[in-house]
Amino acid sequence: xxxxxxxxxxxxxxxxxxxxxxxxxxxxxxxxxxxxxxxxxxxxxxxxxxxxxxxxxxxxxxxxxxxxxxxxxxxxxxxxxxxxxxxxxxxxxxxxxxxxxxxxxxxxxxxxxxxxxxxxxxxxxxxxxxxxxxxxxxxxxxxxxxxxxxxxxxxxxxxxxxxxxx
Amino acid sequence: xxxxxxxxxxxxxxxxxxxxxxxxxxxxxxxxxxxxxxxxxxxxxxxxxxxxxxxxxxxxxxxxxxxxxxxxxxxxxxxxxxxxxxxxxxxxxxxxxxxxxxxxxxxxxxxxxxxxxxxxxxxxxxxxxxxxxxxxxxxxxxxxxxxxxxxxxxxxxxxxxxxxxxxxxxxxxxxxxxxxxxxxxxxxxxxxxxxxxxxxxxxxxxxxxxxxxxxxxxxxxxxxxxxxxxxxxxxxxxxxxxxxxxxxxxxxxxxxxxxxxxxxxxxxxxxxxxxxxxxxxxxxxxxxxxxxxxxxxxxxxxxxxxxxxxxxxxxxxxxxxxxxxxxxxxxxxxxxxxxxxxxxxxxxxxxxxxxxxxxxxxxxxxxxxxxxxxxxxxxxxxxxxxxxxxxxxxxxxxxxxxxxxxxxxxxxxxxxxxxxxxxxxxxxxxxxxxxxxxxxxxxxx
Numbered sequence: 001x002x003x004x005x006x007x008x009x010x011x012x013x014x015x016x017x018x019x020x021x022x023x024x025x026x027x028x029x030x031x032x033x034x035x036x037x038x039x040x041x042x043x044x045x046x047x048x049x050x051x052x053x054x055x056x057x058x059x060x061x062x063x064x065x066x067x068x069x070x071x072x073x074x075x076x077x078x079x080x081x082x083x084x085x086x087x088x089x090x091x092x093x094x095x096x097x098x099x100x101x102x103x104x105x106x107x108x109x110x111x112x113x114x115x116x117x118x119x120x121x122x123x124x125x126x127x128x129x130x131x132x133x134x135x136x137x138x139x140x141x142x143x144x145x146x147x148x149x150x151x152x153x154x155x156x157x158x159x160x161x162x163x164x165x166x
Numbered sequence: 167x168x169x170x171x172x173x174x175x176x177x178x179x180x181x182x183x184x185x186x187x188x189x190x191x192x193x194x195x196x197x198x199x200x201x202x203x204x205x206x207x208x209x210x211x212x213x214x215x216x217x218x219x220x221x222x223x224x225x226x227x228x229x230x231x232x233x234x235x236x237x238x239x240x241x242x243x244x245x246x247x248x249x250x251x252x253x254x255x256x257x258x259x260x261x262x263x264x265x266x267x268x269x270x271x272x273x274x275x276x277x278x279x280x281x282x283x284x285x286x287x288x289x290x291x292x293x294x295x296x297x298x299x300x301x302x303x304x305x306x307x308x309x310x311x312x313x314x315x316x317x318x319x320x321x322x323x324x325x326x327x328x329x330x331x332x333x334x335x336x337x338x339x340x341x342x343x344x345x346x347x348x349x350x351x352x353x354x355x356x357x358x359x360x361x362x363x364x365x366x367x368x369x370x371x372x373x374x375x376x377x378x379x380x381x382x383x384x385x386x387x388x389x390x391x392x393x394x395x396x397x398x399x400x401x402x403x404x405x406x407x408x409x410x411x412x413x414x415x416x417x418x419x420x421x422x423x424x425x426x427x428x429x430x431x432x433x434x435x436x437x438x439x440x441x442x443x444x445x446x447x448x449x450x451x452x453x454x455x456x457x458x459x460x461x462x463x464x465x466x467x468x469x470x471x472x473x474x475x476x477x478x479x480x481x482x483x484x485x486x487x488x489x490x491x492x493x494x495x496x497x498x499x500x501x502x503x504x505x506x507x508x509x510x511x512x513x514x515x516x517x518x519x520x521x522x523x524x525x526x527x528x529x530x531x532x533x534x535x536x537x538x539x540x541x542x543x544x545x546x547x548x549x550x551x552x553x554x555x556x557x558x559x560x561x562x563x564x565x566x567x568x569x570x571x572x573x574x575x576x577x578x579x580x581x582x583x584x585x586x587x588x589x590x591x592x593x594x595x596x597x598x599x600x601x602x603x604x605x606x607x608x609x610x611x
Contacts (some may be wrong), residue, residue: 020364023345027342027496028323052345062345065525067328068288084450084515086408088608089410089610090608091511121288122329122519127251127408128252
């Protein structure tokens with residue numbers, strides 16, 4: 001079974017109540033499942049479908065469309081480096097390479113120690129403080145190569161909770 | 167106007183601070199007014215949408231089907247995704263109650279009883295700030311079943327997206343809010359004002375636009391229309407990024423500044439030892455402008471037609487002037503590139519974005535955006551050919567105008583403009599045996 005926390009289940013019911021049509025709650029439920037379990041499994045897709053009175057394909061087609069949902073577990077810390085123009089011209093590619101080097105990992109993979117997954121993402125809407133990186137839910141601004149190295153050290157040393165998260 | 171308080175020291179995002187600075191007073195007065203009168207004020211204000219298209223807000227509201235008997239919805243478009251744009255994030259983080267007050271005034275004016283803020287998935291912190299602010303506003307009776315004892319009620323919820331740019335397109339956003347893939351709808355018949363969310367009349371407005379509504383309700387439409395220039399009224403938040411000394415968000419009267427004034431005086435000019443090469447004035451889909459090119463024609467000033475002869479620096483930052491020079495004010499995202507940037511690589515970067523974000527519904531866009539990306543990536547990775555500029559243009563020309571939504575134009579315009587204005591660079595790129603990157607230049611593809 002799904003083993004969702006009581007808190008997640010409570011937040012799901014609250015989310016469903018926000019809409020006159022239950023189907024609208026698919027995205028909120030997918031976010032909640034992913035926050036709870038780290039990724040969206042086949043079981044979760046079927047579970048959400050049944051919860052909202054939908055076919056599994058109605059949920060599955062969203063998981064495959066929206067970039068933020070993932071089908072497989074990732075590293076304990078998720079590092080998303082902005083790839084788009086304003087960050088790139090300020091050195092975003094180099095920032096991304098520094099993170100990969102620090103953890104000895106390729107793009108989109110789980111690092112060998114299971115610590116991180118480094119990804120390129122498209123514009124994070126903080127172009128004025130480029131290059132930017134999201135670590136978990138937290139945005140880090142002006143992350144040049146040196147700052148990427150120091151953030152990597154923080155993560156390895158067990159960064160403060162605000163900078164962590166899936 | 168919108169940033170009046172946010173930059174003050176000690177200004178916080180909580181309700182108490184907002185109220186201390188006069189917050190929700192405009193809503194208090196608004197709910198005692200006639201809804202039609204508020205709509206009229208917004209019409210008189212000349213406010214144009216700040217999300218990208220610059221469509222007049224009052225007209226959008228007037229198009230609402232009020233006779234259908236169906237509920238009317240407001241959806242605030244906070245899916246800020248146009249590369250180069252970062253104003254909505256700032257408003258949401260620094261002053262969420264201004265957005266909520268503007269939303270509630272909009273709802274009251276249009277008899278909306280349920281509003282959603284569609285916030286992009288990459289703003290988890292912003293979503294939490296908004297949820298907390300709505301809860302505060304509800305507890306204080308600024309949102310909820312009986313707003314300020316007026317008998318008028320409206321609920322408001324935050325809905326998070328999940329990383330898809332196309333959700334910024336208003337009908338795609340509506341599909342997404344209905345729990346579907348965000349494939350944009352065909353217009354007609356699916357104009358949101360008639361057949362929007364759940365097939366009900368729906369207003370979709372940008373965050374900044376909604377904030378302006380508060381100020382229009384406060385000062386009156388006529389007073390607002392005197393700010394800025396005719397047909398380009400109010401203030402506008404310019405988001406400047408890239409190669410300037412002081413990037414950031416700056417609010418000015420629309421059209422008061424030229425591109426040169428914004429970049430040199432406000433943003434401190436180019437980085438040491440560099441010169442400006444190109445600027446994209448309205449988000450990455452706006453057509454690029456090349457420093458050194460001239461724009462000539464006639465424009466209306468008052469009742470007269472006056473000739474203009476502008477360099478890039480001379481172009482006033484308003485919707486109409488940027489349109490006249492073949493680009494657009496768009497979302498207000500101004501991306502600056504200096505002489506260290508290779509235009510072939512910059513286009514390669516932009517093309518990768520659009521290829522990633524095409525929803526795949528229409529063939530010309532799905533295939534075309536991918537081919538443009540493949541061509542520029544091949545060029546950058548060592549196999550540039552003499553015919554590539556023409557090839558890119560031919561692909562782009564077959565996308566624009568042939569798709570359900572404006573993404574077709576959004577992905578074609580960068581390629582069309584880069585190739586047209588920097589054709590020499592594309593040719594030189596193909597002729598060079600080996601590409602050398604300027605000193606200090608970053609990798610872009």
